[in-house]
Amino acid sequence: MLKPLQNDGLTRIGVFYDGNYYLHVSNYYNFVHTRRSRLSISGLHHFIRHQVASECGQDVRHCQIVDAHFFRGRLNAQEASQKGNQLYYDRVFDDILMNEGVVTHYLPLKHHHGGGYRHEKGIDVWLALEAYELAFHKQFNVIVLLTSDGDYVPLIRKLNTLGTRVMVLSWDFEFTNDDGQRIVTRTSQDLLEEVTYPVSMHEIIENRLSKNDLIINNLFVPPNPNRFRYQEAGVEGQEGTMDNNGNENLEDDDTPAYLLHGEKESSFIHSLKAGYGFIKYPPNNLFFHFSSLNNAEFTELREGDAVRFTLDRNEKGEVIAKNVELVLASHSSL
Numbered sequence: 001m002l003k004p005l006q007n008d009g010l011t012r013i014g015v016f017y018d019g020n021y022y023l024h025v026s027n028y029y030n031f032v033h034t035r036r037s038r039l040s041i042s043g044l045h046h047f048i049r050h051q052v053a054s055e056c057g058q059d060v061r062h063c064q065i066v067d068a069h070f071f072r073g074r075l076n077a078q079e080a081s082q083k084g085n086q087l088y089y090d091r092v093f094d095d096i097l098m099n100e101g102v103v104t105h106y107l108p109l110k111h112h113h114g115g116g117y118r119h120e121k122g123i124d125v126w127l128a129l130e131a132y133e134l135a136f137h138k139q140f141n142v143i144v145l146l147t148s149d150g151d152y153v154p155l156i157r158k159l160n161t162l163g164t165r166v167m168v169l170s171w172d173f174e175f176t177n178d179d180g181q182r183i184v185t186r187t188s189q190d191l192l193e194e195v196t197y198p199v200s201m202h203e204i205i206e207n208r209l210s211k212n213d214l215i216i217n218n219l220f221v222p223p224n225p226n227r228f229r230y231q232e233a234g235v236e237g238q239e240g241t242m243d244n245n246g247n248e249n250l251e252d253d254d255t256p257a258y259l260l261h262g263e264k265e266s267s268f269i270h271s272l273k274a275g276y277g278f279i280k281y282p283p284n285n286l287f288f289h290f291s292s293l294n295n296a297e298f299t300e301l302r303e304g305d306a307v308r309f310t311l312d313r314n315e316k317g318e319v320i321a322k323n324v325e326l327v328l329a330s331h332s333s334l
Helices: 019-031 041-056 077-081 087-098 123-136 150-161 189-194 201-209
Strands: 011-018 062-073 102-108 142-146 165-170 171-174 183-186 197-200 231-233 248-250 263-270 275-278 287-289 304-315 319-326
Touching: 011 019, 011 123, 011 263, 019 062, 041 062, 041 142, 041 165, 041 197, 062 123, 062 197, 087 102, 102 123, 123 142, 123 150, 123 275, 150 165, 150 189, 165 189, 197 201, 201 263, 287 304
Parallel strands: 011 062, 011 142, 062 102, 142 165, 165 197, 287 319
Antiparallel strands: 171 183, 231 248, 263 275, 263 304, 275 287, 304 319
Protein backbone atom coordinates (compact mmCIF):
# COMPACT_ATOMS: atom_id res chain seq x y z
CA MET A 1 0.00 0.00 0.00
CA LEU A 2 1.41 3.37 -1.00
CA LYS A 3 1.22 6.38 1.26
CA PRO A 4 -1.91 8.50 0.91
CA LEU A 5 -1.64 11.61 -1.25
CA GLN A 6 -0.44 14.59 0.74
CA ASN A 7 -3.26 16.94 -0.19
CA ASP A 8 -6.74 16.54 1.25
CA GLY A 9 -8.52 17.55 -1.97
CA LEU A 10 -9.93 15.63 -4.90
CA THR A 11 -7.88 12.99 -6.68
CA ARG A 12 -8.43 13.95 -10.31
CA ILE A 13 -8.49 10.99 -12.71
CA GLY A 14 -8.18 11.13 -16.50
CA VAL A 15 -9.08 8.00 -18.48
CA PHE A 16 -7.78 7.30 -22.00
CA TYR A 17 -9.10 4.38 -24.08
CA ASP A 18 -7.23 2.69 -26.90
CA GLY A 19 -10.55 1.99 -28.64
CA ASN A 20 -9.44 -1.00 -30.70
CA TYR A 21 -7.94 -2.63 -27.64
CA TYR A 22 -11.09 -2.03 -25.59
CA LEU A 23 -13.28 -3.64 -28.27
CA HIS A 24 -10.85 -6.53 -28.67
CA VAL A 25 -11.04 -7.31 -24.94
CA SER A 26 -14.81 -6.81 -24.90
CA ASN A 27 -15.16 -9.29 -27.79
CA TYR A 28 -13.11 -11.83 -25.85
CA TYR A 29 -15.45 -11.71 -22.85
CA ASN A 30 -18.52 -11.75 -25.06
CA PHE A 31 -17.57 -14.64 -27.36
CA VAL A 32 -14.81 -16.68 -25.72
CA HIS A 33 -14.91 -16.28 -21.95
CA THR A 34 -17.54 -18.13 -19.93
CA ARG A 35 -18.93 -14.77 -18.85
CA ARG A 36 -20.48 -14.30 -22.32
CA SER A 37 -20.96 -10.58 -21.82
CA ARG A 38 -19.45 -7.32 -23.01
CA LEU A 39 -17.43 -4.85 -20.97
CA SER A 40 -19.42 -1.94 -19.60
CA ILE A 41 -18.06 1.61 -19.84
CA SER A 42 -19.89 2.68 -16.68
CA GLY A 43 -18.70 -0.44 -14.88
CA LEU A 44 -15.10 0.25 -15.87
CA HIS A 45 -15.32 3.80 -14.54
CA HIS A 46 -16.75 2.53 -11.26
CA PHE A 47 -13.91 0.00 -11.00
CA ILE A 48 -11.28 2.64 -11.81
CA ARG A 49 -12.43 4.95 -9.02
CA HIS A 50 -12.29 2.13 -6.48
CA GLN A 51 -8.92 0.89 -7.74
CA VAL A 52 -7.37 4.37 -7.55
CA ALA A 53 -8.81 4.83 -4.06
CA SER A 54 -7.30 1.52 -2.97
CA GLU A 55 -3.87 2.25 -4.45
CA CYS A 56 -3.73 5.80 -3.06
CA GLY A 57 -5.23 4.99 0.33
CA GLN A 58 -8.12 7.40 -0.13
CA ASP A 59 -11.88 7.41 0.25
CA VAL A 60 -13.46 6.52 -3.10
CA ARG A 61 -15.60 9.66 -2.85
CA HIS A 62 -12.43 11.72 -3.16
CA CYS A 63 -11.40 9.88 -6.35
CA GLN A 64 -13.32 11.19 -9.33
CA ILE A 65 -12.98 10.77 -13.10
CA VAL A 66 -12.88 14.33 -14.37
CA ASP A 67 -12.01 13.55 -17.99
CA ALA A 68 -12.34 10.48 -20.25
CA HIS A 69 -11.37 10.05 -23.91
CA PHE A 70 -11.89 7.27 -26.48
CA PHE A 71 -9.60 6.99 -29.54
CA ARG A 72 -10.21 4.80 -32.58
CA GLY A 73 -10.06 4.70 -36.36
CA ARG A 74 -13.32 4.11 -38.18
CA LEU A 75 -14.91 4.10 -41.61
CA ASN A 76 -15.79 7.40 -43.23
CA ALA A 77 -19.45 8.28 -43.79
CA GLN A 78 -19.54 7.10 -47.41
CA GLU A 79 -18.05 3.69 -46.63
CA ALA A 80 -20.20 3.27 -43.53
CA SER A 81 -23.35 4.06 -45.54
CA GLN A 82 -22.51 1.13 -47.82
CA LYS A 83 -22.50 -1.28 -44.88
CA GLY A 84 -26.20 -1.41 -44.05
CA ASN A 85 -26.93 0.25 -40.72
CA GLN A 86 -23.29 1.04 -39.93
CA LEU A 87 -23.89 4.78 -39.54
CA TYR A 88 -26.69 4.08 -37.08
CA TYR A 89 -24.56 1.76 -34.96
CA ASP A 90 -21.69 4.23 -34.94
CA ARG A 91 -24.12 6.76 -33.51
CA VAL A 92 -25.47 4.30 -30.93
CA PHE A 93 -21.98 3.62 -29.59
CA ASP A 94 -21.28 7.36 -29.56
CA ASP A 95 -24.41 7.76 -27.43
CA ILE A 96 -23.12 5.15 -24.95
CA LEU A 97 -19.81 6.99 -24.64
CA MET A 98 -21.52 10.38 -24.45
CA ASN A 99 -23.81 9.23 -21.65
CA GLU A 100 -20.71 8.29 -19.61
CA GLY A 101 -18.98 11.60 -20.32
CA VAL A 102 -16.40 10.08 -22.68
CA VAL A 103 -15.05 12.38 -25.42
CA THR A 104 -14.60 10.57 -28.75
CA HIS A 105 -11.62 11.01 -31.08
CA TYR A 106 -11.85 9.33 -34.48
CA LEU A 107 -9.58 9.21 -37.50
CA PRO A 108 -10.59 7.69 -40.85
CA LEU A 109 -9.19 4.26 -41.57
CA LYS A 110 -6.49 4.34 -44.21
CA HIS A 111 -6.14 1.97 -47.14
CA HIS A 112 -2.95 -0.08 -47.00
CA HIS A 113 -0.83 0.60 -50.12
CA GLY A 114 -3.96 1.53 -52.03
CA GLY A 115 -5.54 -1.89 -51.51
CA GLY A 116 -8.68 -3.07 -49.74
CA TYR A 117 -7.01 -3.57 -46.36
CA ARG A 118 -7.78 -0.66 -44.01
CA HIS A 119 -5.93 0.09 -40.82
CA GLU A 120 -5.53 2.71 -38.13
CA LYS A 121 -2.83 5.29 -38.61
CA GLY A 122 -1.93 8.00 -36.13
CA ILE A 123 -4.35 7.05 -33.36
CA ASP A 124 -1.65 6.12 -30.84
CA VAL A 125 0.21 9.37 -31.50
CA TRP A 126 -2.97 11.39 -31.10
CA LEU A 127 -3.83 9.63 -27.82
CA ALA A 128 -0.33 10.30 -26.46
CA LEU A 129 -0.39 13.98 -27.41
CA GLU A 130 -3.85 14.54 -25.94
CA ALA A 131 -3.01 12.70 -22.74
CA TYR A 132 0.17 14.70 -22.16
CA GLU A 133 -1.38 18.06 -23.04
CA LEU A 134 -4.43 17.49 -20.84
CA ALA A 135 -2.30 16.20 -17.97
CA PHE A 136 -0.26 19.40 -18.17
CA HIS A 137 -3.23 21.78 -18.31
CA LYS A 138 -5.72 19.94 -16.09
CA GLN A 139 -3.19 18.61 -13.59
CA PHE A 140 -4.55 15.09 -13.25
CA ASN A 141 -3.35 13.23 -10.19
CA VAL A 142 -3.75 9.90 -11.99
CA ILE A 143 -4.04 9.02 -15.67
CA VAL A 144 -5.56 5.63 -16.50
CA LEU A 145 -4.68 3.99 -19.82
CA LEU A 146 -6.57 1.02 -21.25
CA THR A 147 -3.91 -0.47 -23.48
CA SER A 148 -1.26 -3.17 -23.74
CA ASP A 149 0.97 -1.40 -26.25
CA GLY A 150 4.61 -0.73 -25.43
CA ASP A 151 4.55 2.25 -27.82
CA TYR A 152 3.08 4.27 -24.95
CA VAL A 153 6.24 3.97 -22.84
CA PRO A 154 7.53 7.44 -23.96
CA LEU A 155 4.17 8.95 -22.96
CA ILE A 156 4.39 7.41 -19.51
CA ARG A 157 7.92 8.72 -19.01
CA LYS A 158 6.76 12.21 -19.97
CA LEU A 159 3.80 11.99 -17.59
CA ASN A 160 6.17 10.95 -14.82
CA THR A 161 8.09 14.20 -15.30
CA LEU A 162 4.86 16.08 -14.59
CA GLY A 163 4.35 14.13 -11.37
CA THR A 164 1.27 12.45 -12.81
CA ARG A 165 0.79 8.88 -11.66
CA VAL A 166 -0.10 6.38 -14.40
CA MET A 167 -2.34 3.35 -14.04
CA VAL A 168 -2.61 0.82 -16.87
CA LEU A 169 -5.55 -1.59 -17.11
CA SER A 170 -4.45 -4.52 -19.26
CA TRP A 171 -5.54 -8.07 -20.09
CA ASP A 172 -3.52 -11.15 -21.04
CA PHE A 173 -5.38 -14.04 -22.69
CA GLU A 174 -5.21 -16.48 -25.57
CA PHE A 175 -7.69 -18.63 -27.45
CA THR A 176 -8.28 -20.42 -30.74
CA ASN A 177 -10.76 -18.74 -33.08
CA ASP A 178 -13.26 -20.45 -35.38
CA ASP A 179 -10.64 -20.70 -38.13
CA GLY A 180 -8.26 -22.60 -35.86
CA GLN A 181 -5.96 -19.59 -35.52
CA ARG A 182 -4.32 -19.04 -32.14
CA ILE A 183 -4.95 -15.49 -30.90
CA VAL A 184 -2.60 -14.28 -28.18
CA THR A 185 -2.91 -10.97 -26.34
CA ARG A 186 0.00 -10.01 -24.09
CA THR A 187 0.82 -6.75 -22.36
CA SER A 188 4.20 -5.16 -23.06
CA GLN A 189 6.53 -5.81 -20.13
CA ASP A 190 8.28 -2.49 -20.83
CA LEU A 191 4.94 -0.77 -20.38
CA LEU A 192 4.24 -2.46 -17.05
CA GLU A 193 7.67 -1.59 -15.69
CA GLU A 194 7.18 2.14 -16.31
CA VAL A 195 3.73 2.69 -14.81
CA THR A 196 2.94 3.55 -11.20
CA TYR A 197 -0.02 1.18 -10.94
CA PRO A 198 0.00 -1.85 -13.29
CA VAL A 199 -3.38 -3.56 -13.00
CA SER A 200 -3.70 -7.09 -14.43
CA MET A 201 -7.41 -7.09 -15.13
CA HIS A 202 -7.59 -10.74 -16.23
CA GLU A 203 -6.22 -11.86 -12.85
CA ILE A 204 -8.45 -9.56 -10.83
CA ILE A 205 -11.56 -10.63 -12.74
CA GLU A 206 -10.83 -14.35 -12.43
CA ASN A 207 -9.99 -14.08 -8.72
CA ARG A 208 -13.07 -12.07 -7.81
CA LEU A 209 -15.76 -13.33 -10.18
CA SER A 210 -16.29 -16.49 -8.14
CA LYS A 211 -16.79 -14.37 -5.03
CA ASN A 212 -19.78 -12.60 -6.61
CA ASP A 213 -17.95 -9.30 -6.22
CA LEU A 214 -20.36 -6.49 -7.16
CA ILE A 215 -17.64 -4.21 -8.55
CA ILE A 216 -16.38 -7.00 -10.82
CA ASN A 217 -19.87 -8.08 -11.88
CA ASN A 218 -20.60 -4.48 -12.86
CA LEU A 219 -17.69 -4.59 -15.31
CA PHE A 220 -20.00 -6.54 -17.64
CA VAL A 221 -23.18 -5.56 -19.44
CA PRO A 222 -26.12 -7.56 -18.04
CA PRO A 223 -27.31 -10.05 -20.70
CA ASN A 224 -30.76 -9.69 -22.23
CA PRO A 225 -31.78 -12.91 -24.01
CA ASN A 226 -34.74 -11.26 -25.75
CA ARG A 227 -32.64 -8.89 -27.84
CA PHE A 228 -30.42 -9.13 -30.84
CA ARG A 229 -27.03 -7.69 -30.19
CA TYR A 230 -26.47 -4.67 -32.41
CA GLN A 231 -23.17 -4.67 -34.23
CA GLU A 232 -20.52 -2.37 -35.56
CA ALA A 233 -18.47 -3.45 -38.58
CA GLY A 234 -15.03 -4.60 -37.48
CA VAL A 235 -11.74 -3.15 -38.70
CA GLU A 236 -10.34 -5.36 -41.44
CA GLY A 237 -7.11 -7.02 -40.44
CA GLN A 238 -7.32 -6.22 -36.72
CA GLU A 239 -6.74 -8.93 -34.17
CA GLY A 240 -9.67 -9.97 -32.07
CA THR A 241 -12.65 -12.22 -31.85
CA MET A 242 -15.64 -11.28 -33.93
CA ASP A 243 -18.94 -12.82 -34.72
CA ASN A 244 -19.38 -15.17 -37.68
CA ASN A 245 -20.00 -12.23 -39.97
CA GLY A 246 -16.74 -10.48 -39.08
CA ASN A 247 -18.48 -7.85 -36.96
CA GLU A 248 -17.69 -6.52 -33.53
CA ASN A 249 -20.67 -6.33 -31.20
CA LEU A 250 -21.21 -3.30 -29.02
CA GLU A 251 -22.93 -2.95 -25.68
CA ASP A 252 -26.57 -4.00 -25.34
CA ASP A 253 -27.98 -0.83 -23.79
CA ASP A 254 -30.99 0.60 -25.63
CA THR A 255 -30.80 -1.76 -28.59
CA PRO A 256 -33.78 -2.29 -30.89
CA ALA A 257 -35.77 -5.26 -29.65
CA TYR A 258 -35.93 -7.80 -32.47
CA LEU A 259 -37.46 -10.76 -30.69
CA LEU A 260 -36.98 -14.40 -31.54
CA HIS A 261 -40.46 -15.69 -32.31
CA GLY A 262 -40.02 -18.98 -34.23
CA GLU A 263 -41.97 -17.86 -37.30
CA LYS A 264 -40.60 -18.25 -40.81
CA GLU A 265 -38.72 -15.23 -42.13
CA SER A 266 -37.96 -14.45 -45.78
CA SER A 267 -34.90 -12.87 -47.36
CA PHE A 268 -32.10 -13.75 -49.79
CA ILE A 269 -28.59 -15.16 -49.63
CA HIS A 270 -26.04 -12.40 -49.29
CA SER A 271 -22.86 -14.46 -49.63
CA LEU A 272 -21.60 -18.05 -49.64
CA LYS A 273 -18.41 -19.52 -48.22
CA ALA A 274 -17.03 -23.05 -47.86
CA GLY A 275 -19.87 -24.83 -46.06
CA TYR A 276 -21.64 -21.77 -44.68
CA GLY A 277 -23.16 -18.52 -45.80
CA PHE A 278 -24.94 -15.34 -44.79
CA ILE A 279 -28.53 -14.25 -45.28
CA LYS A 280 -29.43 -10.58 -45.62
CA TYR A 281 -31.42 -9.62 -42.54
CA PRO A 282 -31.46 -6.24 -40.73
CA PRO A 283 -29.68 -5.11 -38.72
CA ASN A 284 -26.98 -7.51 -39.92
CA ASN A 285 -26.48 -10.57 -42.08
CA LEU A 286 -27.36 -13.91 -40.48
CA PHE A 287 -24.94 -16.82 -40.43
CA PHE A 288 -26.20 -20.24 -41.52
CA HIS A 289 -24.47 -23.62 -41.78
CA PHE A 290 -24.95 -26.13 -44.57
CA SER A 291 -26.41 -28.57 -42.02
CA SER A 292 -29.33 -26.15 -41.50
CA LEU A 293 -30.61 -26.60 -45.07
CA ASN A 294 -33.91 -28.49 -45.36
CA ASN A 295 -34.81 -28.81 -49.05
CA ALA A 296 -31.60 -28.30 -51.03
CA GLU A 297 -27.94 -29.20 -51.20
CA PHE A 298 -25.49 -26.48 -50.26
CA THR A 299 -23.84 -26.72 -53.68
CA GLU A 300 -27.17 -25.79 -55.30
CA LEU A 301 -27.26 -22.39 -53.61
CA ARG A 302 -26.35 -19.16 -55.35
CA GLU A 303 -25.91 -15.64 -54.03
CA GLY A 304 -29.21 -13.82 -54.47
CA ASP A 305 -31.36 -16.96 -53.98
CA ALA A 306 -34.53 -16.32 -52.02
CA VAL A 307 -34.81 -18.35 -48.82
CA ARG A 308 -37.08 -18.85 -45.83
CA PHE A 309 -35.74 -19.61 -42.36
CA THR A 310 -36.29 -19.38 -38.62
CA LEU A 311 -34.19 -17.47 -36.10
CA ASP A 312 -32.16 -19.20 -33.44
CA ARG A 313 -29.05 -18.64 -31.30
CA ASN A 314 -25.78 -20.53 -31.35
CA GLU A 315 -23.76 -21.51 -28.28
CA LYS A 316 -22.24 -18.02 -28.14
CA GLY A 317 -25.64 -16.35 -27.95
CA GLU A 318 -25.41 -14.93 -31.48
CA VAL A 319 -28.53 -14.86 -33.63
CA ILE A 320 -28.30 -17.21 -36.64
CA ALA A 321 -30.59 -18.70 -39.30
CA LYS A 322 -31.85 -22.28 -38.91
CA ASN A 323 -34.23 -24.50 -40.93
CA VAL A 324 -33.20 -22.72 -44.12
CA GLU A 325 -35.35 -23.53 -47.16
CA LEU A 326 -34.58 -22.50 -50.71
CA VAL A 327 -37.49 -20.86 -52.50
CA LEU A 328 -37.19 -22.98 -55.66
CA ALA A 329 -36.54 -21.52 -59.11
CA SER A 330 -35.86 -18.09 -57.70
CA HIS A 331 -32.23 -17.09 -58.34
CA SER A 332 -33.33 -13.63 -57.36
CA SER A 333 -31.54 -10.60 -58.68
CA LEU A 334 -31.92 -8.83 -55.34
